[in-house]
Amino acid sequence: MARPARRIEISPAADELLRELEISPYTHPKVRLRVSILRLHRLGWSIPQLSNHFGRNHQAVHNDLTRFEARGIPGLADECPPGQPRRVTPEMEQFLHEKLREPHFWNATLLCEALQEKFQLLIGPRALSNHLRRLGYSWKRARYSPAKKLDPEIAQQHQVSLETLKRGHWTANSP
Missing domain, CATH: 1.10.10 (Arc Repressor Mutant, subunit A)
Structure with a gap:
């Protein structure tokens, strides 16, 4: 004896939302495929017909129908993969x-x-x-800044040598 055909009831309001998702250019292709499967299922297509039409195996079509039954329209989108566990505690x-x-x-x-x-x-x-x-931190380029105030005598000596350089009279024996 054959297994009874699986039927999911989809309300007209949900079908209207599905239709909008199906024609929207912003809908992900996987979601659009699942929406098409649901809308054709609502029209009476069987699971073998759907799997032949879309080139998917029977279990994939069953999974799409089950996702819709369990979570509704949000269940049609793929969830984010979990990724690696956090290393920074x-x-x-x-x-x-x-x-x-x-x-x-x-x-x-x-x-x-x-x-x-x-x-x-x-x-x-x-x-x-x-x-x-x-965490909210941002990186900025480091700047050189003096760690402490310069000694006025040393600053004066350097100022004198800078003035000498500006005049162009530098020699190896210059102060």
Whole structure:
């Protein structure tokens, strides 16, 4: 005895939304394919007919129908892949915040070395700078600035030599 045909009820309002998604040029092609499968299923097409028409196997068509049943129209879009787990923990983020509050010049390479010393975490400077950007930090080019005030006598000596250079009278024996 054959298995009974699977039928999903789609309301006219949902069908109107599906129709808009199907003709929209901004809809992802995979979503548009799933929408077409649902709309034709609503018109009475069987799963074998749908799989032959779209060149997909029966299980893929069943999966599309199941996704719609479980989550509705939002379920037609693919979810973001999970990716790799986060390597920088909240404890490490706190450590980074503390380091960046110090009156010390930090760049991504130095922060990577500090993380490796304290947490034995191998992370590249590019990955760390991306993570710092997500935390709200921005990078700016470092500027040279004097660490302390110059001694007035030394500044005067250099000023005299600069004046000599400006006049063009420099010699190896000049002061």
